[in-house]
Amino acid sequence: DTAVSQTPKYLVTQMGNDKSIKCEQNLGHDTMYWYKQDSKKFLKIMFSYNNKELIINETVPNRFSPKSPDKAHLNLHINSLELGDSAVYFCASSQAASFPNEQFFGPGTRLTVL
Amino acid sequence: QQPVQSPQAVILREGEDAVINCSSSKALYSVHWYRQKHGEAPVFLMILLKGGEQKGHDKISASFNEKKQQSSLYLTASQLSYSGTYFCGTERVRAGGGADGLTFGKGTHLIIQP
Numbered sequence: 001d002t003a004v005s006q007t008p009k010y011l012v013t014q015m016g017n018d019k020s021i022k023c024e025q026n027l028g029h030d031t032m033y034w035y036k037q038d039s040k041k042f043l044k045i046m047f048s049y050n051n052k053e054l055i056i057n058e059t060v061p062n063r064f065s066p067k068s069p070d071k072a073h074l075n076l077h078i079n080s081l082e083l084g085d086s087a088v089y090f091c092a093s094s095q096a097a098s099f100p101n102e103q104f105f106g107p108g109t110r111l112t113v114l
Numbered sequence: 115q116q117p118v119q120s121p122q123a124v125i126l127r128e129g130e131d132a133v134i135n136c137s138s139s140k141a142l143y144s145v146h147w148y149r150q151k152h153g154e155a156p157v158f159l160m161i162l163l164k165g166g167e168q169k170g171h172d173k174i175s176a177s178f179n180e181k182k183q184q185s186s187l188y189l190t191a192s193q194l195s196y197s198g199t200y201f202c203g204t205e206r207v208r209a210g211g212g213a214d215g216l217t218f219g220k221g222t223h224l225i226i227q228p
Binding site: 040041042043044045090100101102103104105106107108 | 143144146148150154155156157158161163199201205216217218220221
């Protein structure tokens with residue numbers, strides 16, 4: 001069984017469109033994260049959710065909004081897509097945010113904005 | 115504050131040893147190490163939580179010098195499967211205690227040749 005899954009795996013879209021990436025974890029973890037990995041492989045945290053509450057919100061544009069319908073899901077909505085949004089987006093989860101724990105990463109979603 | 119990793123890249127022959135360093139200008143609560151192979155998600159290697167702590171996993175070990183705000187990853191008798199990009203992720207100490215999530219270094223590219 002896949003621990004952390006993401007859909008879609010690839011996403012190609014035009015500038016100005018709105019898109020969503022879905023993430024689900026079946027590990028029973030309390031905290032989920034979204035990371036962006038750019039073309040230089042720099043891995044940067046965007047958001048994390050702990051029990052449906054946003055606990056980290058890095059300096060990302062407000063065009064990006066995480067939405068968590070329940071503890072097992074953390075979706076990423078992106079409005080008005082820009083060329084610079086092209087990257088690989090990874091979802092991850094860990095047992096708790098209050099104490100350092102291993103993070104399990106999903107397979108990634110490669111977003112290409114044309 | 116992004117941790118600084120060195121070297122940026124290493125090319126080794128199978129069986130040789132390597133050391134990857136990670137340093138921070140901020141006080142650290144923990145250091146995480148991950149390995150990412152091309153086109154795949156980062157995979158957890160280990161967490162170091164205490165100053166001076168050393169942990170090992172097969173022929174990969176790491177140390178954490180909390181006072182110097184540094185961690186090193188040691189790869190002994192490297193195998194072809196060790197190839198990939200290694201990331202250190204650091205957590206800073208919050209004023210109120212606890213940690214506020216991972217900030218990753220830019221990665222160290224490790225190439226193992228037969």
